[in-house]
Amino acid sequence: MQSPVKTEFFEVIADCGQLLGLGLLLDMLLFEGTQVMGLVRMSAIAALLFAVLNSQGWLVLLALQASLFLREPHRPEMMFGFVPGLYSLTSIGIVAYTYLGQSFRNRVSKWLVMQILIATGGAEPIAVQSSQPQNPRLEGLRLAAIQFGVWMTIIVVAMLALMRLPISAGARSEWLRSAIENDFTIWPGATLLVLSLLLVIVFAEAGWRQMTVAQASLYLRSAIVLDHYWDLRMIVLRRLKKKRALVDANTPKKQLLERVVDVPPKL
């Protein structure tokens, strides 16, 4: 049985190890095949690791994009192979890791430390209780596999979209040819419009469906008030004016003057 302090120490080391690994990976993704000075590379990686520690994934993405912007050669056609897919998958993984934050890093460190301790005989494997519906380790692996599958699908969908949409010269001529041959519209505007409408409907419908009773009531109330706002406002302000006039009439002039004098100056 390991003492908590010892485990804590190993966990800090594992945290540092994770960041070191991430730094190496970022270095490979950002500066592979470049002639950038070592100091600049290290500074950039340190800044990015700082962003990772603060869960600023957009900064990591910006760095990766900047690297691609500066390094990737211009091609007339959108051609994708294994390398762009792997690069994008790794990049999404890094951004996701950044956003998962400290708690995820802690869990990974704990798991790593536990594995090392089990391997060195310093700790016994945790027995899975029969009352637990699922083995937590298997559950974790299952979730990781699902996540990997989702990311793969995302990459494939993005690839298909980029290849299909007429954003490169080759794709544009392909669209034109297929449109002429099939006697369809020559530009995918209609398809995109339908897709966008579909998405808008889905978004709006999802928004309405998740309304609570109180929200629905408030929406109705606000809609009614907005419809009659100017009339109601006029009535209310007129009534207020009368009320104030009545109060002023009942207040002696001396008090009114005092009230005016007592108003604190605006700072």
Place this chain on the structure above:
Amino acid sequence: MTNRARWLLFVGLLGLFSGVLRGQAMLSLLSLAMFVWVLVEWFRFQARIHFELPRLKFERKVNGRSEANGTLWVGRIVHIELRIFSSTTIQPAFQIRDIVPEILELYAPSLRLPSVPSAASMVCRSLIQTLPTWIVKRFPKADEIAHPPNQWTFDQPCSEANFAYTVGVRAAGQLKLPGVRLTLQDRYGFFQLHRFFPVEQTFRLLPDYFQSAEVRPTVKRHNSLPQHGIHRLQRSGTGAELLELREYVPGDPPKSIAWKVSARRDKLMTRKYESEVPVRVHLFVDGSFSTRIGGYGLRLMDQINFVAASVAQAAISVGDPVSAMLVDETSVKRLPWLAGDRGFLQLLKALSEFSQSAPPAARTITPYLMQCSLRLCHERFPELLERHYHPIPFSFLASTRERFRMAGVLAQVFDLSPNEHVECMHDSDKLAYYLHLFLQDAGMPWMAPMIVAPPDPAAGGMHRMQVLGEAMAKAIAHARDNEVFVVLADLLGCAPNLSQLLRVVKLALAKHHRVAFVCPTTTFLRPDSAIIEPKSESIQDLMLAAEQARVRDLAAHMKRELARLGVAVSFAGQRNAIQMIIAEIGLARDGRTLVQGGRS
């Protein structure tokens, strides 16, 4: 959608544009993949909202009981357990918080006992200490991240979870545990949803009391004669003290025949015993504005409740009946004579109800009031502040938009008509009234920046004296003999108007009643000379010392005025005030005028 997702999409959009324009396939792919990823996460998030949220159930147990109503005591520890369960698996990355009103004090979870460190642990600890501090601080462990005890974060999937925390009750009144605020978000923090799940439980909070060790017997201890002019209520009864001997009259109980005296006088004599008249205690409880202002547990009202409950307990435990007059600016509520355990509980309930502050009379809108209400809204009604479902009239000013939004929430919460809704938007008085009501319902105390004190405290003090005086005069009119009047009121604020009350006090003393005053102070300290010395030159200490000096002067003036009449006064709602009143009850029982004992 959170700012995190917005920034990511913005950067992705930049990359996509530049990638497409420059014909960079990898850049375009990476940027578009980010868009698709966020879209996929949105769909997953929506699925969780539709399928996971409606299945969530909450159950709360307070001290092991899940009933909707109950009773709790001030100063005692309360254990609260919250159970969350669902028919499906609850996915991680959401946070729940059991809303705890201000009247409860959250206790930190009990700390783990440190184990005896081994040599290896010591080495590891020293190694950790050798690491730079910024590294160690950058890696806080999950159990080191500070959370309030009533808030928990789910980071692993489960179908049921139990949480527990401990609270203490700060003051008497009413406690409403409204429910649970839930923050649902996806794993990466792109989308967030706040919902409030009502799990209502209402409790009556009874005031704490000091159980005096000195319980006096019901029989008289001194057979003292009262002073000239003081007439104790002496009548025959079934007490233990002999009142007189008289000749036997047919019908007298045989056990009352004094056989020795009858033998000596050669005629039957009967003993008549004195009736033991219980000392009746009148409590006058002040519930005016100044007694209610402040945080729970620090108000004058809390001190008054403590003293009143303690005195009532001491009196009732020896069989003396207690009555109370609950006085505030507008009304006087009289409680009947209460005796026994049931009577004591009835009195505590009445004090508890009286402590539930009504919305304050002074209604002025302040920026603090608005801010506090908005924060409360974010906590209790997060869904009502979502702009998409709450359209408001257009305005350039952010403060006006805030006001319109708040008016809409108030209209929904208090079910106002469209006309009243618009009135709240434009009439500050109306809005302030509903804001105070809103805070009141949420169990917020009367705190200074939100609640403005009455413009003329002197007039308020005069009015308070008048109301108290009338209540006392009424009680004197219904009183019999040797009763004790205990006035628990904030009289220091209106000491210059004491003459009004002194007339009634003189009347009470003239009718051989005993009168005691307890005037609690905000500092909980007796205003003696030692505490007016500032501890340091800081502004806070100087102001505290100045306040103490002011209170001491007022107290000295008041004490002088009352001592002239022979009335006991205490200026702190502490145990010595309770002892003083118990001593006064003892004096009333014995018919003496001094505590030292013997005939005076």
